[in-house]
Amino acid sequence: DGGITQSPKYLFRKEGQNVTLSCEQNLNHDAMYWYRQDPGQGLRLIYYSQIVNDFQKGDIAEGYSVSREKKESFPLTVTSAQKNPTAFYLCASSPGQGLFFGSGTQLSVL
Amino acid sequence: AQKITQTQPGMFVQEKEAVTLDCTYDTSDQSYGLFWYKQPSSGEMIFLIYQGSYDEQNATEGRYSLNFQKARKSANLVISASQLGDSAMYFCAMREGRGTSYDKVIFGPGTSLSVIP
Numbered sequence: 001d002g003g004i005t006q007s008p009k010y011l012f013r014k015e016g017q018n019v020t021l022s023c024e025q026n027l028n029h030d031a032m033y034w035y036r037q038d039p040g041q042g043l044r045l046i047y048y049s050q051i052v053n054d055f056q057k058g059d060i061a062e063g064y065s066v067s068r069e070k071k072e073s074f075p076l077t078v079t080s081a082q083k084n085p086t087a088f089y090l091c092a093s094s095p096g097q098g099l100f101f102g103s104g105t106q107l108s109v110l
Numbered sequence: 111a112q113k114i115t116q117t118q119p120g121m122f123v124q125e126k127e128a129v130t131l132d133c134t135y136d137t138s139d140q141s142y143g144l145f146w147y148k149q150p151s152s153g154e155m156i157f158l159i160y161q162g163s164y165d166e167q168n169a170t171e172g173r174y175s176l177n178f179q180k181a182r183k184s185a186n187l188v189i190s191a192s193q194l195g196d197s198a199m200y201f202c203a204m205r206e207g208r209g210t211s212y213d214k215v216i217f218g219p220g221t222s223l224s225v226i227p
Contacts (some may be wrong), residue, residue, distance in 0.1 A: 040222075042114075042116075043201065048214060048215075099145075099155075101155035
């Protein structure tokens with residue numbers, strides 16, 4: 001089935017550790033996005049990518065990094081510089097208008 | 111800079127009644143798109159409706175309609191005949207650009223809707 005797959009569903013990070021969230025899509029969409037959602041809040045844009053090997057910072061990129069080596073994949077790394085990483089992370093892709101979302105990853109700090 | 115405002119943190123509506131969720135936006139671009147998404151407690155994001163800035167008619171999708179007032183930069187969501195399953199968070203979102211895949215998309219803070227039996 002076509003769609004967006006995020007893994008893992010739950011992730012725990014130790015202090016000073018980098019962790020990587022996976023996002024894969026088989027919809028052949030050019031654009032991909034990463035959002036962060038805190039409890040009871042809206043979605044805030046971290047990074048987005050329009051084409052392979054190119055990406056732009058969103059509104060809250062500090063402490064995060066991404067890569068786009070393949071059209072299908074847009075992994076997000078939460079670095080140790082991100083001091084408050086506990087949140088729900090949503091990945092999305094787009095063919096031009098609407099966004100198609102994955103099921104999300106809940107990241108917590110141990 | 112882009113900005114989305116949803117002034118109603120929480121709303122209540124009686125089952126079978128209609129409800130309007132407010133959304134105002136700020137952009138300097140002439141070409142943009144507006145969306146509404148529903149997020150139930152499961153966390154999934156469900157696309158509801160889309161309105162392009164050049165669309166002359168208000169968008170409708172089943173029980174959902176978008177009241178688009180361009181001069182007021184307003185894109186309110188109207189849900190008719192509310193159902194218990196409509197209880198969820200609702201987010202207004204905006205894309206600036208030509209409607210290609212090359213645009214930034216931002217979201218508002220959301221409105222929590224509760225449908226009362």
